[in-house]
Amino acid sequence: MTYEVKVYVTLKEGVLDPQGSAVKNSLHHLGFGGVEDVRIGKVMSLRMEATEDTIDNQVKEMCDKLLANPVIEDYSYETEEVVSS
C-alpha cells in the first residue's frame, strides 16, 4: 500500500533556536511587535510503499536513524493511506 507520511521535527524545549530568534527580530522590525516567540522546525512529506503492519516501525526507524537528531530534536508523524482512484 502507498502511504503519505508527514514527519514533524522540532527542537526540544530549552534548545537554543537562533534561526527562530532571527525571524522574531525581523518580524518586530516589520512592525509585528506582538510576536513573543518563534521556533522553527521541519516538516517532511514522504510517499512510500509499506504494509499496514510495518509502516509505523519503518517511520520510527527512519526518524531515529536519519530524519531527527534525538539529542536535540523531537519528532511526531502522521500516516495516511493513499487510495488510488
Added chain:
Amino acid sequence: MTYEVKVYVTLKEGVLDPQGSAVKNSLHHLGFGGVEDVRIGKVMSLRMEATEDTIDNQVKEMCDKLLANPVIEDYSYETEEVVSS
C-alpha cells in the same frame, strides 16, 4: 489574547527539492527502498499577542512579507488561542 500559531511552508509542486532528494537517497542507502518521494518544508511555531479580529490578517501578512517566498513556496497555518490557567 495570546495565540499559538503554526505556519507550514512547503515548496510548490514542480519546484526542485534537492534537500528532499538527498534525504530520499540516504533513506534508500539505509534500506528503506519503499520511499518514493521526499519533500522538505518548514514548520514555524509562533506565540503572539493579537485580537480575534486581527490574528488572521497578521499571520497572512507575516507569511507574505517574511515567512514564505510566494514565488516558490506555499503556506498554510493554524491558530489556537492560549487559555491561561
